[in-house]
Amino acid sequence: MEKEAYGCKKHETYDALMACYEKAASEYDEDVKVHRGYIGHETATERLVTTLKQLEFPEDCRILDVGAGTGLVGVELCKRQFTNVDALDASDALLKEAEKKGIYKNFFVDVLGPNQRIQLDDDCYDVAFAVGVFTLNHVKAEGAMDEMARVVRPGGLVSFTIREDVMFEQEYGYEAKMDQLCREKVWKLVSKSEEDYHSKTDIRKCYFYIYQVM
Numbered sequence: 001m002e003k004e005a006y007g008c009k010k011h012e013t014y015d016a017l018m019a020c021y022e023k024a025a026s027e028y029d030e031d032v033k034v035h036r037g038y039i040g041h042e043t044a045t046e047r048l049v050t051t052l053k054q055l056e057f058p059e060d061c062r063i064l065d066v067g068a069g070t071g072l073v074g075v076e077l078c079k080r081q082f083t084n085v086d087a088l089d090a091s092d093a094l095l096k097e098a099e100k101k102g103i104y105k106n107f108f109v110d111v112l113g114p115n116q117r118i119q120l121d122d123d124c125y126d127v128a129f130a131v132g133v134f135t136l137n138h139v140k141a142e143g144a145m146d147e148m149a150r151v152v153r154p155g156g157l158v159s160f161t162i163r164e165d166v167m168f169e170q171e172y173g174y175e176a177k178m179d180q181l182c183r184e185k186v187w188k189l190v191s192k193s194e195e196d197y198h199s200k201t202d203i204r205k206c207y208f209y210i211y212q213v214m
């Protein structure tokens with residue numbers, strides 16, 4: 001299976017990846033949708049919204065789009081009438097692209113990672129949603145999943161994709177962290193599914209999780 005992160009070139013390091021995002025922010029949407037056939041933002045949002053409706057979350061519930069990038073996920077949430085959405089991302093340039101779409105209420109430039117506390121208060125969202133963030137060369141579990149759970153109120157949801165090629169790579173720590181947070185009763189599993197992710201690369205699927213904060 002081809003090992004590649006964001007499409008402009010093959011990245012060796014996280015810093016190179018982020019530099020590429022900063023430089024090519026205005027080309028991101030076309031690159032991922034046209035050239036890579038990215039559909040993960042649509043399939044994951046559809047699955048999350050189905051669950052939000054089943055669990056009777058109101059359409060104005062507070063959602064944090066984590067790793068929002070240029071706002072593709074926010075657009076999908078708004079299409080489905082969930083419009084109370086804030087955006088958080090490590091890249092200022094990508095968030096400036098997202099701002100042009102006119103869908104997010106607030107923007108936060110912040111970095112998820114080990115020993116990183118993001119600037120948001122405890123329990124201030126109903127949902128934290130990360131699509132395309134737990135993927136090759138991007139964000140590992142340590143610190144990131146913990147912070148998503150921290151900012152969501154008890155009873156709220158933490159939901160994310162994990163790209164299939166890194167799901168079981170120990171260095172990313174996804175399975176271990178998800179199990180740890182279950183054991184510590186930080187969250188409990190609502191659903192796990194496999195969703196379509198790309199239609200034009202070898203990486204066709206992602207794993208998709210929804211957890212409820214306890």
Ligand SMILES: C[S@@+](CC[C@H](N)C(=O)[O-])C[C@H]1O[C@@H](n2cnc3c(N)ncnc32)[C@H](O)[C@@H]1O
Nearest residue numbers: 041067068069072089090091110111112131132
């Ligand atoms: C593949 S893009 C996905 C963007 C968007 N969610 C989508 O589905 O189109 C990954 C995003 O994660 C962001 N990102 C990478 N590392 C991050 C970190 N440590 N903390 C916050 N955001 C990060 C990138 O800037 C980029 O916007």
